[in-house]
Amino acid sequence: MALLRKDLLLERRAPESVPAMLLFSLTTFVLFHFGLGRDEVSGTLAAGVLLVTLLFSAILGINRLFVSEHEEGGFDAVLMAPIDRTAFFVAKAAALFVFLVLVEVVALFGFSILLLGPSPWPALPGLAVVLALLDIALAVVGTLVSALAIQTRARDLIVPLIGLPLLVPALIAAARACAPLFEAGGAQAPPGKWLLILGLYDLVFGLLAYAVFEFLLED
Amino acid sequence: MSALLAAAPALPLHTAGPYVAAAYIFFLAILVIYVAIMATKLQRMKRDLNDLGEQLEARDARRAAADEPAGGADVAATPQSDADAVAARTVVKAGSLGPGPRDSVGELAQEARSPEREVDR
Amino acid sequence: MHGKGLRALSLVTVAALAVTFALVFFYAPNDADQGFIQKIFYLHVPVAIITLIAYVVAGGFAIKHLRTNDRQWDLRAYTTIHIGLIFNIVGLATGAIWAKASWGHWWVWDEPTLVSFLIVFLLFATYQPLRFSIEDPERQARYASVFAIMGAAFVPLNFIAVRAATGYVHPRVLASTGGGLPASMGLVFVVAIVAVGLLFTTIVAYEIASKNASWQLRALRRRLLGDDAVAPLGRSAAPTMGSTLESAR
Numbered sequence: 386m387a388l389l390r391k392d393l394l395l396e397r398r399a400p401e402s403v404p405a406m407l408l409f410s411l412t413t414f415v416l417f418h419f420g421l422g423r424d425e426v427s428g429t430l431a432a433g434v435l436l437v438t439l440l441f442s443a444i445l446g447i448n449r450l451f452v453s454e455h456e457e458g459g460f461d462a463v464l465m466a467p468i469d470r471t472a473f474f475v476a477k478a479a480a481l482f483v484f485l486v487l488v489e490v491v492a493l494f495g496f497s498i499l500l501l502g503p504s505p506w507p508a509l510p511g512l513a514v515v516l517a518l519l520d521i522a523l524a525v526v527g528t529l530v531s532a533l534a535i536q537t538r539a540r541d542l543i544v545p546l547i548g549l550p551l552l553v554p555a556l557i558a559a560a561r562a563c564a565p566l567f568e569a570g571g572a573q574a575p576p577g578k579w580l581l582i583l584g585l586y587d588l589v590f591g592l593l594a595y596a597v598f599e600f601l602l603e604d
Numbered sequence: 605m606s607a608l609l610a611a612a613p614a615l616p617l618h619t620a621g622p623y624v625a626a627a628y629i630f631f632l633a634i635l636v637i638y639v640a641i642m643a644t645k646l647q648r649m650k651r652d653l654n655d656l657g658e659q660l661e662a663r664d665a666r667r668a669a670a671d672e673p674a675g676g677a678d679v680a681a682t683p684q685s686d687a688d689a690v691a692a693r694t695v696v697k698a699g700s701l702g703p704g705p706r707d708s709v710g711e712l713a714q715e716a717r718s719p720e721r722e723v724d725r
Numbered sequence: 726m727h728g729k730g731l732r733a734l735s736l737v738t739v740a741a742l743a744v745t746f747a748l749v750f751f752y753a754p755n756d757a758d759q760g761f762i763q764k765i766f767y768l769h770v771p772v773a774i775i776t777l778i779a780y781v782v783a784g785g786f787a788i789k790h791l792r793t794n795d796r797q798w799d800l801r802a803y804t805t806i807h808i809g810l811i812f813n814i815v816g817l818a819t820g821a822i823w824a825k826a827s828w829g830h831w832w833v834w835d836e837p838t839l840v841s842f843l844i845v846f847l848l849f850a851t852y853q854p855l856r857f858s859i860e861d862p863e864r865q866a867r868y869a870s871v872f873a874i875m876g877a878a879f880v881p882l883n884f885i886a887v888r889a890a891t892g893y894v895h896p897r898v899l900a901s902t903g904g905g906l907p908a909s910m911g912l913v914f915v916v917a918i919v920a921v922g923l924l925f926t927t928i929v930a931y932e933i934a935s936k937n938a939s940w941q942l943r944a945l946r947r948r949l950l951g952d953d954a955v956a957p958l959g960r961s962a963a964p965t966m967g968s969t970l971e972s973a974r
Binding site: 619620621623624626627628630631634635638642645646649652653656659660663 | 746761762764765768769772811814815818819822823825826924928931935938939942945946949950
Binding site for chain 3: 561593
């Protein structure tokens with residue numbers, strides 16, 4: 386818990402990841418507007434635009450996740466301190482989760498103003514569920530990939546290279562679940578099948594991360 | 605499956621033949637390339653082994669030449685180390701198929717090792 | 726596997742492949758709907774199945790490696806993924822050829838096996854760059870094992886997601902072997918899977934024997950001729966042993 390507070394405090398004092406992720410998201414929406422040549426999107430297209438943007442902006446945050454530890458030799462400090470490795474992982478994943486939620490709140494606002502055709506309000510509860518499940522996936526897999534990449538020579542290459550394919554199933558499920566929410570004819574509930582698959586993804590990678598994370602810290 | 609197959613009508617042999625041939629030939633080509641790569645590796649290994657054997661023989665010859673003037677005490681050692689050299693080669697050959705007679709390799713290496721050379725990694 | 730075991734395995738593999746090809750072209754009947762083009766099925770699908778199994782098995786090896794800290798398990802995982810990638814490419818290429826012949830396009834998005842196969846390929850293709858970017862051999866092995874375990878869990882998850890996304894009107898390979906196929910086709914298919922599996926095992930066994938042999942050679946050279954005789958190891962994606970005979974075992 387203290388570890389999580391430290392990460393959040395650090396981000397509040399010297400905001401780095403969250404503003405960058407946000408700016409990136411908004412810029413990407415503008416790019417999509419011109420790239421697609423559309424003023425408004427709805428349905429599968431809206432879900433795709435929103436989720437791909439969020440995924441890429443998450444990659445930015447994942448890239449930076451362990452940077453402070455790495456630069457300040459913080460890994461050693463964590464390893465020396467009598468802190469459970471799992472607690473360290475949970476704190477990091479929770480920090481990433483909070484960042485993602487913050488980014489999404491603002492990005493969603495921007496998205497509904499800039500690009501989204503139908504009104505976002507009826508979609509909001511369903512969207513909250515889907516995004517929460519997606520954020521768990523991003524936080525868990527992101528923390529693992531970030532820890533994997535931080536000690537390599539090409540950190541900024543390794544994260545997207547490994548992270549994006551790993552997250553493909555989560556993106557498929559989230560995009561399919563979101564698509565009915567953005568239907569032009571009015572929001573429909575996200576299909577349970579996709580929430581289930583997303584939840585399964587969270588569960589499998591959550592357990593996996595719990596099992597293997599300590600091997601990434603050992604020295 | 606049947607729905608999709610219905611949409612994909614049976615191709616006559618002269619159309620389908622080249623595709624099937626292409627797929628199988630691709631598979632076999634990859635296999636042949638793999639065998640070629642393996643052969644190159646094996647050749648390089650064999651060359652290294654020959655090289656190692658030659659160097660070992662040269663070293664033993666030098667040693668024998670150096671020992672000669674010192675007297676007959678070491679004469680018995682010369683054939684012994686020759687035998688070792690031969691043993692080393694045969695052992696390594698067997699080793700190329702896997703770490704079969706490891707212990708003899710280990711012992712031999714132990715014997716050949718002088719303390720200052722012992723640098724692990 | 727060494728010496729005689731390897732030879733026996735090679736012979737069995739060659740025989741199995743020969744029998745498979747003979748069965749495919751001279752025994753299996755032409756598919757009633759697809760005709761001759763369906764013969765690709767006996768190559769493409771077994772290769773795909775063996776590849777996916779290989780990735781999962783590599784994850785098992787990686788777990789073993791983390792548990793025992795024995796570098797041989799890392800070597801096994803590395804080799805399995807390495808050869809798996811090659812099989813993966815073969816699977817993608819034969820799948821593309823099949824798609825082109827049957828449906829007129831080199832790529833079809835509504836074939837879940839093919840699509841998930843591509844995604845799995847994209848993931849495992851990063852295995853080598855990951856290894857290459859970590860210099861310390863011990864850490865390289867450990868991180869690579871973590872990656873391999875993640876990859877092994879990813880394979881079925883990915884398949885579920887892609888399959889669910891493509892709906893149910895499309896060929897379901899596993900189901901089609903049971904119900905849809907005549908018994909003679911099913912038999913040939915099973916033989917083909919066994920043959921491709923044997924081929925995979927043989928290549929992996931060769932690769933492992935070769936790696937071990939070159940490690941031993943290197944260690945021997947160092948012991949006999951001194952450190953100067955051994956060129957320093959470059960940065961490598963392949964697992965490296967400490968150049969001592971003990972660790973090469």
